[in-house]
Amino acid sequence: MLLEIEGLSGGYGSGDVVKDVSCSADAGEILCLVGPNGCGKTTLFRLLLGMLQQSAGSIRIDGRDTSALSQRELAQLVAYIPQYHTPVFSYTVLDVVMMGRAAHFSAFSAPRAADREAAFAALEKLHIAQLANKSYMSLSGGQRQMAIIARAICQSARLLVMDEPAANLDFANHQRLMDVAVELAARGYCVVMSTHAPEDPASIGSRVLLMRGGRVAAFGAPGEVITPENLERVYGIEMDVVTVRDRYGKERTICLPLSAAGTREG
Amino acid sequence: MERAYLREEAAARRKYRLALLGMLSALVLSALLSFWIGYYPLSPGDVVRAFLARFGVESSMDKNAVTIFWNIRLPRILSAVFIGASLSLAGATYQGMFRNPLVSPDILGVSSGASLGAAIAILAGSPNWVVQLAAFVGGVLAVFMSYVISRKSPHSHTLSLVLTGSMVMALCNAGVTMIKYVADPNDVLQQITFWLMGSLTKTDTESFLWSGAPMALGMAVVLLLRWRLNVLTLDEEEARSLGVNVRRYRLIFIAASTLLSASAVCLGGLIGWVGLMVPHMARALVGADSGRLLPACAMLGGTYLVLMDDLARSLLSMELPIGVVTSIMGAPFFIYLILRRREG
Numbered sequence: 001m002l003l004e005i006e007g008l009s010g011g012y013g014s015g016d017v018v019k020d021v022s023c024s025a026d027a028g029e030i031l032c033l034v035g036p037n038g039c040g041k042t043t044l045f046r047l048l049l050g051m052l053q054q055s056a057g058s059i060r061i062d063g064r065d066t067s068a069l070s071q072r073e074l075a076q077l078v079a080y081i082p083q084y085h086t087p088v089f090s091y092t093v094l095d096v097v098m099m100g101r102a103a104h105f106s107a108f109s110a111p112r113a114a115d116r117e118a119a120f121a122a123l124e125k126l127h128i129a130q131l132a133n134k135s136y137m138s139l140s141g142g143q144r145q146m147a148i149i150a151r152a153i154c155q156s157a158r159l160l161v162m163d164e165p166a167a168n169l170d171f172a173n174h175q176r177l178m179d180v181a182v183e184l185a186a187r188g189y190c191v192v193m194s195t196h197a198p199e200d201p202a203s204i205g206s207r208v209l210l211m212r213g214g215r216v217a218a219f220g221a222p223g224e225v226i227t228p229e230n231l232e233r234v235y236g237i238e239m240d241v242v243t244v245r246d247r248y249g250k251e252r253t254i255c256l257p258l259s260a261a262g263t264r265e266g
Numbered sequence: 267m268e269r270a271y272l273r274e275e276a277a278a279r280r281k282y283r284l285a286l287l288g289m290l291s292a293l294v295l296s297a298l299l300s301f302w303i304g305y306y307p308l309s310p311g312d313v314v315r316a317f318l319a320r321f322g323v324e325s326s327m328d329k330n331a332v333t334i335f336w337n338i339r340l341p342r343i344l345s346a347v348f349i350g351a352s353l354s355l356a357g358a359t360y361q362g363m364f365r366n367p368l369v370s371p372d373i374l375g376v377s378s379g380a381s382l383g384a385a386i387a388i389l390a391g392s393p394n395w396v397v398q399l400a401a402f403v404g405g406v407l408a409v410f411m412s413y414v415i416s417r418k419s420p421h422s423h424t425l426s427l428v429l430t431g432s433m434v435m436a437l438c439n440a441g442v443t444m445i446k447y448v449a450d451p452n453d454v455l456q457q458i459t460f461w462l463m464g465s466l467t468k469t470d471t472e473s474f475l476w477s478g479a480p481m482a483l484g485m486a487v488v489l490l491l492r493w494r495l496n497v498l499t500l501d502e503e504e505a506r507s508l509g510v511n512v513r514r515y516r517l518i519f520i521a522a523s524t525l526l527s528a529s530a531v532c533l534g535g536l537i538g539w540v541g542l543m544v545p546h547m548a549r550a551l552v553g554a555d556s557g558r559l560l561p562a563c564a565m566l567g568g569t570y571l572v573l574m575d576d577l578a579r580s581l582l583s584m585e586l587p588i589g590v591v592t593s594i595m596g597a598p599f600f601i602y603l604i605l606r607r608r609e610g
Contacts (some may be wrong), residue, residue, distance in 0.1 A: 024573040049507050075509025082504055088365045089499060089554035094275060102497045103509025108490050110557055120272070133278060155508065 002027045002190045003159055007057035010047045011214075016055055017043040019214045023132035025192065025207055027158060030185050032201035032222075035211035036235050041194040043214070045163055048188060048192070050074045061159055075103035079152035081162040082157035093147050094119055094132045115154075122145040122154035123147075125187075126180065141175030149180065153189075160184065166200070169265040178204050202226050202241075202253030210234055222253070231255065282558050286550055287440040293347070296572045300343050303576050306334050337471065343572060344478070345469040345533055346588075347434060350540055350571025352481045353528040354563040355488050356523040357541025358548070362556060363519055364424050364498045367549075368603070371527040371541035374431040374520070378438035379408020380531040381462055385445040388457050397461070398473060398532040401479075405528030408434050423502065423516070464535035464589025468576055477533035484526035488519065488560060495519065496558035537571070537589045539596025544570055546603060 001024045011017035018040045025031035033041045048051040048059060050066060059066045061077045069077070079100070083112070100122070101115040123129040126146050131139065136147060145165060154159050162181070166174040181191050182204050195201070201208040201222045208225040210218040212234045220223040231239040238258040246252050300309040308316065308331060315325045316335035356371035364373065372378070383404020387397040412430040419426035442462075449455040488495075497510045498519070505512045527541070547570075548562040571588075573596065578588040 046503075049503070051503055051506065058478065071506055072509040073512055074509060079508070082501070086368060086500070089362070089549070091496075092278075094439045095496065095553070095555045099497050099500070099508060102494070105493070107494050107515075110493055116275075120275075130273050162347035189499045251606070 001060075002062055004060040005048075005057070005191065006060075006230060008044070008047060008059060009053055009056040010052055010054035011043060017214050018047060020057070021209075021211075021214075021216050022057075023207070023209045023216065023219050024126070025190050027188050027190050028185055029206040030181055030191045030193060030204055031207045031209060032203075032205040033192070033209050034198050034201060034226075034234075035209060035217070039211040039234075040214035041211060042051060042082070045080075045161060045192075045194065046213075048161060049078060049080050068129065072103050075155060075157065077157050078159045078161055079157040081148055081152045081160060081165060083167055084141055084148055090135045090137045092132070093123070093128075093134055093136050093139070093150075096136045096147050097122060097132075097151045097154055100153070100155040118154040118156070119150070121192070122150040126150050127151060142169055145173070145177060146180070147168040148186075153184075158189055159191050160191045162191065163222065164194050164196060166195065166197070176255065198226055198231055198239075198255045199253050202255075226253065226255070268582055277567075286561060286565070289551075289562060289569070293565050293569045293572075296569050297343050297347060297575075300572050300576050301335070301339050304339065306331065308339065309337060318449050334602075340593070341471045341474040342469050342575070343467050345466055345474050346571045346575040347568035348474075348478055349466075349483050349530040349534045349537060349561070350544070350569070351564040351566040352484065352542035352567075354548070354567025354570075355485060355542040355560060356526040358545040358559055358563045359488050359495060359519050359523045360541075360555070361545055362495045363516055364428065365499055367546065368542070368600075371523060372435070373428060374412040374524070375408035375434035375438060375530055376405040376466075376524055376527045377536055377538075378435040379411075379440070380405035380528060381536065382438040382441045382445075383407075383456050384461050384532075384535075385442050388461060389445050389449055389454055391454075394468060395473065396477075398477070401527050401535075402477075402532040404438070406524055406608040408438055409520065409524040409528075411559065413517075423513070426540055434530075460587070461535050462589075464537040464592075465499035465585075466534050466578075466585045467585060469533060473533060477529040480525050480529040484522045485564065487522035488526070489564070491515070491518065492556045492560040495560070499556075515583075517546075535589060537592055539592045539600070540567060540571060543596055543599050545600075 004024045006022050008021045009016045009019050021044060033044065035041055047054050050071065060066060078210055097119040098111055098115060101111055101118060105111055105115060120129060123132055127249060128143065128146050128150065131143060136144065139147065166177050169177060178200060181193060185191050205222050208222050209216060210225050210230055217234050218230050226241060228239050228241050240256040242254045242256060244252050244254060273388050277293035298310050298313060303314045310348050312331055313335065315327050316332045316512055319325060319327060319332045320336060353371055359369050360371055360373055361369045380401040384397050387400035412427060412434045415430040416423065416426040446455055446458055449458060496512060497505045497508055498512065498515060502512050544567040548559055548566050552558040553564045574591050578586045578591045
């Protein structure tokens with residue numbers, strides 16, 4: 001297993017937000033974190049990225065216990081993909097992507113030709129190399145998110161952590177992003193992604209971690225975890241999970257939260 | 267075309283090297299021509315002859331010209347180059363670290379602290395070198411205070427730095443006002459006021475060497491570490507996830523920038539706006555990447571201050587304080603920036 005989390009607890013000063021979480025994912029898989037606001041997804045990410053110290057349990061990446069690693073060593077194992085944002089300075093896309101190489105060259109040296117090649121290779125993988133010399137500020141939201149993913153790829157870590165990557169994206173870009181996640185998994189990366197839409201894991205995820213109150217509500221394959229009963233228990237609202245076929249015959253899952261008002265009138 | 271982006275990128279690198287060469291030539295040229303300005307103009311030919319005279323190459327040159335070259339104009343022009351480069355590098359570094367292009371190197375109180383230090387030394391009737399040392403120590407202490415207090419704050423580190431910085435600044439300014447209020451208006455008050463205006467009139471070889479050394483050290487640090495500055499312009503957690511120890515580098519950059527601006531202030535007094543303006547001009551020329559931005563800032567800043575000093579020396583029959591000249595140039599530029607940002 002590339003990522004193994006065992007009995008993990010941790011939080012901020014006053015108490016644990018994440019309590020006794022265990023899960024795992026291998027290279028080539030996508031692990032989706034699903035749960036209502038405040039269920040501990042973000043805290044779990046912060047623990048995973050070494051921003052917070054765990055109070056109990058362990059995180060192992062590629063067999064190495066992350067609590068023993070320096071920031072730099074950790075960055076070579078895990079890459080973080082935040083939601084895209086507006087930078088203050090007008091970097092080119094290549095500048096942004098090259099920042100992913102910071103853990104690879106020494107503080108005193110300029111990025112080398114190899115670093116530049118890695119940046120271009122990452123951009124090519126995501127089919128956005130033609131944007132390399134454009135200003136990052138001039139890109140659309142979807143393109144910026146892709147540039148941030150390219151930065152993570154050229155960081156050369158095999159574990160990619162995406163924090164609600166689709167939150168600010170429109171309908172079409174949401175789907176493109178999910179396609180990219182699938183493509184990355186197929187290339188041997190392990191993608192860990194938090195999402196607000198419980199149907200995302202059903203369409204792409206190999207594993208789902210359903211969380212509630214900082215604890216694991218369910219963990220497993222999407223078909224087992226994304227059920228009306230589980231979702232109702234976690235979100236506190238009635239839910240239907242429907243399966244439909246799209247025009248290419250592919251099975252798609254849709255989660256429908258049921259409106260309380262609607263049922264009263266009906 | 268296939269792989270047009272690779273060619274574009276190579277072209278961008280060539281363009282950067284050309285721009286750098288252009289800026290270097292502008293710096294050398296403006297410094298050389300500055301010897302020409304003043305009561306005793308030294309043409310580029312004179313400059314070469316006066317330079318060689320020191321090394322025993324005799325010429326028909328006036329002894330006075332040699333003295334003016336070595337003792338007055340050379341230290342002054344070198345001071346202008348160093349101060350301009352230092353303030354610009356400190357400005358670019360602070361703007362990057364605070365993720366705000368409208369920040370100037372004064373943000374942590376270095377100039378206010380230096381002013382207070384200088385004012386106290388002048389009030390005590392100290393000789394010039396003590397005043398300069400006091401300015402340096404005052405500037406460093408002010409930033410140190412801002413930094414130490416900010417570490418105790420529960421807010422985000424950069425936000426609390428800005429807050430403690432403005433607090434320290436206000437405190438130091440109050441101290442300067444107090445001293446001005448009690449100072450003898452015929453002598454001490456005048457001196458303090460002149461010091462606060464910023465001027466290169468008093469620069470001589472000795473004071474240049476004393477302040478030039480810490481400036482050179484500060485420049486070396488920020489220039490050597492400049493590629494790390496890119497990552498510091500990101501959100502703190504994002505920067506850490508890229509494998510960079512944010513707090514350590516932030517501390518190094520603050521220390522080096524303080525060294526730069528404190529020694530610039532101690533050599534030339536308060537010279538405003540340079541650290542704010544020059545990084546913007548440099549960004550327009552070479553882009554935002556710190557690897558390219560900082561060398562450009564150093565050269566443009568040096569050129570800019572040399573030219574401003576030329577203006578200060580030649581605009582009127584009497585010499586103007588250079589701080590006044592840079593402010594007259596800087597204020598409209600700042601307004602332009604604000605208006606442009608709103609449009610964009």
